[in-house]
Amino acid sequence: ISPRDYQTSHRTIQLPGLVNIAAFVPGLVSRDTDDLQSVSKASVAAGFSMIRVMPVAKDGSITDVKSLKIAQQNGKRGAYCDFNLSITATSDNAHQISHAAGEVGSLFIPFNHLSDNISKVAAVQAHFDAWPTHKPIITDARTTDLASILLLANLHNRRIHVTAVMTKEDIKLIALGKEKGMKVTCDVSIYSLYLSQKDYPGCQFLPTAEDQAALWEHLDTIDVFSIGSLPYQLAHFLKQPTDVAVGIADALPLLLTSVAEGKLTVEDVKTRLHDNPKEIFELHDQVGAGLEVEIDRPYTLKATGSWSPFTGKVLKATVQRVVFQDQVVCLDGSMLPVPPKGSDMSTHGAMPAMAAMA
């Protein structure tokens, strides 16, 4: 019994291996970088056994077979958790990338991202027509663009997932669409639930306090919690070191602190970090992956290698043990000296990953 055990009552909870459906890997399409490996390592240490890598990176996007190959090569340098790759729609690559559909997990249609914008209704429709029917499509469309792509998805009878929803207007629109039977799902960046423009005035990629309140009110509409690129963008905005792992370790302690405070249930978290991601993105169940968390013991977050806006704040949950492929890989926050055993799961549904790479 350590002295900490006397501080307060607490509980230990088991969770299955979690999924980050929007992992931001800055150097994804640069040759010979370890960013994907580093992100996978921080992810598994934080309880994520599967990451879906966003195809939009700091150095470019996966938009064709060539950029996809670079990301795949980076994946072969070894990952500490499973991952899958996606591909980004442009105004004119609909036909071309449909040939690569078997090698990626999903199609991303960007409206607001670092990459080139697709604003043309015709271009979006070309993608809906070319992309395999059962393969997921994700978008970051907002306001009138969001309404637009929801209509086009509906007209083409496609499911669509809206990523990083941040405003009252957008979450309400998605709620209404769901109510009317549209096949739409969405995620919210975890940082959006805990940080707002009230904390960081002028930071346009954070919600306003009113938007943030609306996100919490529409919890039932939020299918998935994600990490996304928001932590990286915030670090950059605040001129803090943009470590590739920024924001990953904060995810679960933040959400489970809300559990400790009665704002969320453990089931709310498990549904949005495991059950729904698996279902929406048709992911393998990962046998032998799981974690143990401790809830209800308050502590002050200490500075670590990665910058965090929550350093110095009181949190009430910690990840204590992470198991991947039936092996303990992280204990009390420290990675054990295990080799990277994660796989590129992008081809799941087509054929086993190994055969595709052969």
Place this chain on the structure above:
Amino acid sequence: ISPRDYQTSHRTIQLPGLVNIAAFVPGLVSRDTDDLQSVSKASVAAGFSMIRVMPVAKDGSITDVKSLKIAQQNGKRGAYCDFNLSITATSDNAHQISHAAGEVGSLFIPFNHLSDNISKVAAVQAHFDAWPTHKPIITDARTTDLASILLLANLHNRRIHVTAVMTKEDIKLIALGKEKGMKVTCDVSIYSLYLSQKDYPGCQFLPTAEDQAALWEHLDTIDVFSIGSLPYQLAHFLKQPTDVAVGIADALPLLLTSVAEGKLTVEDVKTRLHDNPKEIFELHDQVGAGLEVEIDRPYTLKATGSWSPFTGKVLKATVQRVVFQDQVVCLDGSMLPVPPKGSDMSTHGAMPAMAAMA
């Protein structure tokens, strides 16, 4: 028997009084102008016994009770055909104008007009929520805005009419929406069917030749032919006199010339200038209104008081006789000395116009 009768075989056709669903009245919301009267006179001479006045004018828009009153006063100066007025949505007048709904024929939600733009999904939804359920809503939204408003109309279970459709992309989107059972209707400006950017390079409010071809290919998707503000805009663009009657007299001779050439049937025209406008905008049937046209006799269009881009071109149809309230008002292109007997029909469906004005 006049000498003209020997030139070629021809046929005389009777049509019911026609409807221009988008009449542009430049001075609509200026005090004490005769623009509405002048437009009504040119309209009845051209075969239109009913005009739906666009609430967006050269000098401002009808956006509140005050501007509506000015337009109503202008209407009382006497009109030569029946008319109704509409009101324009702004970002924040949804509640206010719902109180004026009984006094106008429809709500116009502008995206691309001279007035202020409504781009916010929330503002459009506020209008859908506030505007009486059975009253028509019209929009000029294009591309992604068009897709957006179609979704919102669908989610709110509202009919919507899209005015002055001009591109291949938009007409295809509307065709797809109709195919999927959406309650959407549309009109095309008659000038868009006969003039393109090939004729007037750089004229952005005319369709490209490719767009124009798509409009003709999607004739089944076009519910209504309209006049709209396009003739006025074109005159302005070409630095021609912007007579308020510009484009009105050209409408029927152009369409019936296409009948003479086998590109349209008389029924195609009647459906789009009478039957569908009545049904979509829930208009009174006008007893004692009608016209007689002569088709198949070619003639060269001569210059008149109003500038026309078709002057000097060969047309094959003329309006010969127009009857309004059982009285001949126009004969062989000359107005007879009749008093203005048209009424403000805006309140139809609520209560008779006279009672509402008392």
